[in-house]
Amino acid sequence: MPNPILAPFPATRLRRLRQSPAMRAMLSETTLSPAHLIWPVFVTEIEGADVEIAAMPGVRRYTPESVKTAAEAAARAGIGAICVFPHSDQASKTDDCARAWDADNIGNRAIRAIKDAVPEMLVMTDIALDPYNASGQDGLVRDGVVLNDETIEALVRMALVQAECGADILGPSDMMDGRIGALRSAMESAGHKDIAIMSYAAKFASAFYGPFRDAVGAAERLTGDKKTYQINPGNRAEALRCVARDLSEGADMVMVKPGMPYLDICRDVRERFDAPTFAYQVSGEYAMLAGAIQRGWLGRETVLESLIAFRRAGCDGILTYFAPEIAEMLA
């Protein structure tokens, strides 16, 4: 970008353009509207588990019934998309993850419930085996190793059922190699040509996912980490290779995750690929802000500022647990 030509002070007084609300509004470079937000929701099949998540004050699990009312309210506030995360019965988690492609699993019931209540709401899914896996890993495990190619076959089965249940956007969050191409061609052959894929392309092996793993009940299962498939937090070039690869396999949109500690990657992706770019403000980021706000250590405006920062960094949209409250604030 060329540098603006600045006359020396006092001809140039940059404060002239900040002097009133109307002047500031007229010159605002970055916009944020409810349509830019995707709201991740947790849905449980366990009786009595539709409670607030300990490390996420203000975020709760829904039931397939109560998520309908939540979706209606979100639609009224202008939110266009909801991403479903299942909290499934511990007893249904197996090594073969067969529950993942059961049309009556809790994730699929939630898709149908939301589409039934608000047909125009876009429903995004999570494609990874962790909610249904005895090991808590995103892929099939054999002899302690997370298998790549076998996992892809399972993910394709999972995605085809989600598509049948009415999903609009598939969100592969598993980080296996080759999954985007496999999912795309499975959708084309099954006649789901208009189902979009938002790839969790630059997904880092992050400790900021901690509260999420409690919310979906994966924490108690997971031993070890996800470092053989999620990206090393220090690796920028590798993250960009992942994005390039996923776009070349047919991803319609790409995501950077976590969000706020990785805004440099968001900017890189926007500039290098100019493809639809999203960031996920993950559970740990939510916990930091919501926890500090609850204690009175930070003001609520920090949330809006954090979302504006994603837009300024070049993101088209943001997945955020703050979506309903911000949408109301913006409306």
Ligand code: PBG
């Ligand atoms: C699992 C998945 C995770 C998140 C979204 N999908 C956790 C993980 O990779 O362990 C994290 C979301 C969050 O922290 O808010 N496939």
